Amino acid sequence: MxxxxxxxxxxxxxxxxxxxxxxxxxxxxxxxxxxxxxxxxxxxxxxxxxxxxxxxxxxxxxxxxxxxxxxxxxxxxxxxxxxxxxxxxxxxxxxxxxxxxxxxxxxxxxxxxxxxxxxxxxxxxxxxxxxxxxxxxxxxxxxxxxxxxxxxxxxxxxxxKTSNFKKSKKVKTASKKEIHAMTNLCIKNLDEINFFKPKEKKPIMLENLRNIFYKMELSAKETRILASVFASLGKKR
CATH class of the missing domain: 3.40.1280.10 (SPOUT methyltransferase, trefoil knot domain)
Known part of the structure; x- marks a missing residue:
């Protein structure tokens, strides 16, 4: 600490x-x-x-x-x-x-x-x-x-000097930068298929989406996997 x-x-x-x-x-x-x-x-x-x-x-x-x-x-x-x-x-x-x-x-x-x-x-x-x-x-x-x-x-x-959390040293927590990039890729692909409608509800939908990703405490590896999934879905279109 x-x-x-x-x-x-x-x-x-x-x-x-x-x-x-x-x-x-x-x-x-x-x-x-x-x-x-x-x-x-x-x-x-x-x-x-x-x-x-x-x-x-x-x-x-x-x-x-x-x-x-x-x-x-x-x-x-x-x-x-x-x-x-x-x-x-x-x-x-x-x-x-x-x-x-x-x-x-x-x-x-x-x-x-x-x-x-x-x-x-x-x-x-x-x-x-x-x-x-x-x-x-x-x-x-x-x-x-x-x-x-x-x-x-x-x-x-x-x-x-107390900590109740113990994780494998090999598991690296995703940084906010990595989560931002993954989330923005997801949002970009959703925008392209006009997912956010009606438009006036887009801000609250974005809030809810970030709430989902940021509270998950994703590892760096998990974040990369999700980013790859979103990128692949974008290419499929």
């Missing part, structure tokens, strides 16, 4: 202060990898650096992307944080369930914007959704507070 396997992703953050506070919270618990997706404020800026205090190095080394998908290409598992239960066929976990996660893999914790959180489209890229236990009558948590709670909990798990 290593803290270097953990990445924190802020999706469309709106406030400079929260971005800086998130970096500070990460460094408190010895995490270094920060990704920012389409931030509203100019990134970085003086306010972000000021509120990051001693964590300016995390800001300077962070990566910025315009959208979520390319940010996940080197990630094995994505855990999306959400204050509400999603009516999706996806694994919903609590903080204590993080003890069962294999932190020898590359794990990303995904946080939504302060105003709206994560949409179902963003959640469709996740393997799990995580809910932090709060007052049921007041579930809203500040972005940086949510990150700090999770960072502290994960740090304690890593220090305990």
């Amino acid at each position: 290593s803290s270097t396997n953990i990445t924190f992703i802020l999706h469309k953050p709106q406030l400079s202060e929260n971005i800086g506070a998130c970096a500070r919270g990460m460094k408190n618990f010895n995490f270094q990898k920060l990704i920012v997706i389409d931030p509203k404020p100019i990134f970085p800026n003086d306010k972000i650096l000021a509120t990051s205090v001693g964590a300016k190095n995390i800001i300077s080394k962070s990566k910025v992307f315009d959208n979520l998908e390319p940010a996940l290409k080197n990630i094995d598992y994505v855990i999306a944080t959400s204050a509400r239960f999603r009516n999706k066929n996806i694994k919903h976990i609590q903080l204590e369930d993080l003890k069962k996660i294999d932190f020898t893999k590359k794990i990303a914790f995904l946080f939504g914007s302060e105003a709206s959180g994560l949409s179902n489209n963003e959640v469709s890229y996740a393997n799990y959704t995580l809910q932090i236990p709060t007052n049921p009558d007041f579930k809203s948590l500040n972005l940086s507070h949510s990150l700090i709670i999770i960072a502290q909990y994960v740090s304690s798990i890593i220090k305990s």
Whole structure:
């Protein structure tokens, strides 16, 4: 287990202060990898650096992307944080369930914007959704507070050096990049046969399709097999 396997992703953050506070919270618990997706404020800026205090190095080394998908290409598992239960066929976990996660893999914790959180489209890229236990009558948590709670909990798990997952060393988990490529090939072939109809339902159909593939925890070999199947079906037409 290593803290270097953990990445924190802020999706469309709106406030400079929260971005800086998130970096500070990460460094408190010895995490270094920060990704920012389409931030509203100019990134970085003086306010972000000021509120990051001693964590300016995390800001300077962070990566910025315009959208979520390319940010996940080197990630094995994505855990999306959400204050509400999603009516999706996806694994919903609590903080204590993080003890069962294999932190020898590359794990990303995904946080939504302060105003709206994560949409179902963003959640469709996740393997799990995580809910932090709060007052049921007041579930809203500040972005940086949510990150700090999770960072502290994960740090304690890593220090305990426990892992309940055991797999053959010969089995390589598919990377998000490999799953993206396989999924996009499937979507391309489905597009060519006009599968997504009516057109207004295509976005939700794509969400459901990604939910199926991303929650399966496919191996690299299984992903290659599925990609070959989709490629062959495309040639048959």
